[in-house]
Amino acid sequence: MTEVPTHQRRIELDVFEREGDFAVVARLRDDRPWAKGTNKVEHVHDMELRITVRRSDLTITEARAEMRRFPHAECPQIEEAFSGLVGLSVTRGYTRAVQEHFGRALGCAHLEFLARAIGPVVVQAVPSSASRKRDENQAHEVMAESGTAWLADTCHVWAKEGPGPKKIALGWRPGRSSYPAPSVEELA
Numbered sequence: 001m002t003e004v005p006t007h008q009r010r011i012e013l014d015v016f017e018r019e020g021d022f023a024v025v026a027r028l029r030d031d032r033p034w035a036k037g038t039n040k041v042e043h044v045h046d047m048e049l050r051i052t053v054r055r056s057d058l059t060i061t062e063a064r065a066e067m068r069r070f071p072h073a074e075c076p077q078i079e080e081a082f083s084g085l086v087g088l089s090v091t092r093g094y095t096r097a098v099q100e101h102f103g104r105a106l107g108c109a110h111l112e113f114l115a116r117a118i119g120p121v122v123v124q125a126v127p128s129s130a131s132r133k134r135d136e137n138q139a140h141e142v143m144a145e146s147g148t149a150w151l152a153d154t155c156h157v158w159a160k161e162g163p164g165p166k167k168i169a170l171g172w173r174p175g176r177s178s179y180p181a182p183s184v185e186e187l188a
Helices: 075-085 094-102 109-133 136-146 163-169
Strands: 008-018 021-031 043-054 059-069
Touching (some): 008 109, 043 109
16 A cells, blocks of 8 residues: 655756846645545645846846745735845845745745745756856866855855865866766875
């Protein structure tokens, strides 16, 4: 017998390249699979947050929230508030700014979660975009020229004295080989 989840949350974030921008579509869906075929509520949430981020400085230039499915008639009243993401940079301090502007009673927990998730996804899109748009050697040069300052302290690997900066110093570049990347010791 297959176990049926009590609750199921699906989160999808897609980043698309536009001229000079990244377009991000973030979607959250909550379902109760056990309720399928009953008179109980099966689909709880279906929400989308669409933002545009200017590539040159990673600043949000457009933001729109849409609730397709929600538990309370009043829920969509908060959609317009998320246009307040415009002007925020998705780099340093982004998560804190989102929490201060939209956390708890100031917003919607689900849309605020999506907003927080967008920052790291856009950061991941930067090297992905460089790799996609240029041949392998040029992509590495783009990463070398822009440096890794935007990655600083984003995790333990990219801490100031962490393995990421040490690997860069040893000549490693993201995307050059398969992942996981070799250790600092292997590169040395």
